[in-house]
Amino acid sequence: MESTVLKINEFGAAFGDHVVLNNINLSITHNNITAIMGPSGCGKTTLIRCINRMHELEPGARVWGKIYLLEEDIYAMHPIILRRKIGMVFQKPNPFPTMSIYDNTIAGFKLNGIKLPRAERDGIVEESLRKAALWNEVKDNLHRKGTFLSGGQQQRLCIARALAMDPDILLLDEPTSALDPKSTSHIEELLVELKKIETILLVTHNIAQAGRVSDYTAFLYVGELVEFGQTQKLFTVPEDTRTEEYLSGKFG
Amino acid sequence: MRFQKTPHISFRIFKDHFFMIAIIILSVIASFPLLFILFHIFSHGFSSINWEFLMRLPKPVGEAGGGIINAIVGTVLLIIFSCIVALPPGIIAGIYLSENKEGRLSYFLSLSVEVLQSIPSIVIGIIVYVWVVRPFKHFSLLAGSVALGIMMLPVIVKTTEETLKLIPNYLKEASLALGVPYYRTILRVVVPAGLSGIITGILIAIARIAGETAPLLFTAFGNPFMNANPLKPVDSLPLAIFNYAKSPFPEWHALAWGASLVLIIMVLGLNLITRLVTKKWKVRF
Incomplete structure (x- = not known):
């Protein structure tokens, strides 16, 4: 039995009168990659922005239903x-x-005003950059600006x-859509490696990417969760005809 | 042939050349005023400038020599004090406007900033006379700084707002997603990313007020002695130029030319620094 990290219960979201998501039920389990795929405008980005409540930055945003992070109601x-x-x-x-690679890595502490002893800070920076498979490329340039890196390296930063x-869950909103194919495969390998230690929720409009990296896949269509299940099963014997049509490229 | 009525091609080429030459001539004419002014001031003022001129106080009429150190120091003090008056509210209002594009306060704020910009500087001088000079019963450095600060305010608000509007939203989101509170996101992420633009705005505002005379007539008033007391009158370069130039003494006219040259070099220097700051400190996104 895998433990649930994130539980989404009869969840919906709207901006003003425009309902973007409705009746979403989803469980995300520990140390897995769950992919949310669907055509543009299906609400997948809104869904993950609701999970860390970034959607509240938009005026007129409202939600209903519940989301639990480790059994705690996030709202x-x-x-x-x-x-x-x-x-x-x-x-x-x-x-x-404005920050160096080092400061970018530790930005969560720095910007929040959390003071750490230097040794501990150095430790966190090295560990995080190693986890993100970036350490070997940047260890000699830690004090250069992060914006001098290539796009793929910036994304790993x-x-x-x-x-x-040390988050309980890592949300990725189409993390490779601005990257070239080589950087994309680099990030995908990294995600598969990372799931040993992290729970990952990946939004993608790339069907192949969902198939390559995820353990579970959710298919969203016009604000509705059409199908959710193990990736292998969903990709080979989809239950819903819309999933089948989307996977075979009839729309999307 | 389809275009029977087309004028002959050589006529078109002639027209093309004609307009080309006209544009070049007019562009050159547009730069004449600056060149003439610079030439005139350098040729009249250069002979007055020497060590004594820059480092000594003015002498009474009839005595040779004397300098403008009181006016130079006064101008620097006026700039520093008016920055103290104008920067905090100006930068904060600029941040507010860039963060809240809609809403009543934003509308009211940007409207009043625009109107403030178009108020004649002499009017600001009179108002500050009533507000500051009369209650303190003294012309003062403080009153001059308030008047100049009010003149700086619109420039600083507008440049801060325009600079921060250009900071991409995804930087703010990156910070908020790390659980950084909103005010820290603004202070530690958004403002540092726009710092070069904000500093440019401050320098432009300083260059604008450095040569202001009218608002100082009833406020800083002028002073032939050195003064750093904020509650006493103080001299400034434009005031010194005004007072020397309207005097009947030729040696004072020479002082006015010299002071004009010093002022022009200061303002040109500020403009150069502004260009360097925008170039060097530009943040790459």
Whole structure:
């Protein structure tokens, strides 16, 4: 029996009168990669932004239903506390341009004003960069600006920045859509390696990517969760005809 | 042939050349005023400038020599004090406007900043006379700084707002997603990323007020002696130029030319520094 990290219960979201998500039920289990796939505009980005409550930045956002992180209701928590427990990596690599690679990695502590002894800081930076498979490439340039790295390296730096906070779950919002194929496969290998220590929720519009890296896949279509199950099963014998049509490229 | 009525091609080429030459001539004419001013001031002012001119106080009429150190120090003090007056509210209002694009306060704020920019500087001088000079019963450095600070305010608010609007939203999101509170995100991520633009705005505002005379007539007033007391009158380069130039003494006219040259070099220097700052400190996203 795998333990549940994140449980989404009859969840829905809307911006103003426009309902984006409705009746979503999903369980995300420990040390797995769960992929959310679906055509553009199906609400997959909104769904993961609701998990760390980033959707609240949009005016008129409202939600119903429940989301539990390790059995704690996230809408009863303060967003600042919640976001420290959840790591997020965005579509476009976004290292802080004014900070060095070192400071970017430790940014979660630095920006929150958490003071750590130097040795501990160095330890966290090295460990996080190693986990993100970036250490060997940057260890001699830790004090250069993060924006001098290539796009793929910047994205791994963002992953390291999220890992440094030791999150309960790592959310990735189409992390490879701005990257070239080589950097993409690098990140995919990294994710498969990372799931030994992390629980990962990956949003992607790339069907092949969901098939390659994930253990579980959810298929979202027009704000509705059409199908959710083990990736292998969903890709070979989908239960819903819409899933089958999406996988075979009839729409999307 | 389809375009029977097309004028002959050589006529078109002639027109093309004609407009080309006209544009070049007009562009050159547009730069004449600056060149003439610079030439005139350098040729009249250069002979007055020497060590004594820069480092001594003015002498009474009839005595040879004397300098403008009181005006130079006064101008620097006025700039420092007006920055103290204008920077905190200006930068904070700029941050507020860039963060809240809609809403009543934003609308009111940007409207009043725009109107403030178009108020004549002499009017600001009179108002500050009523607000500051009369209650303190003294013309003062403080009153001059308030008047100049009010003149700096619109420039600082606008440049801060425009700079911070260009900071990509994904940087803010990156910080918020790490659980960083909103105010720390603004102070530690957004403002540092826009720092070069904000500093540029401050330098432009300083260059703008460095040569202001009208708002100082009823506030800083001018002072032939050295003064650093904020509650006493102080001299400034534009005031010194004004007072020397309207005097009947030729030796004072020479002082006015020299002071003009010093002021122009200061403002040109500020403009150069501004260019360097925008180039060197530009943050790469």
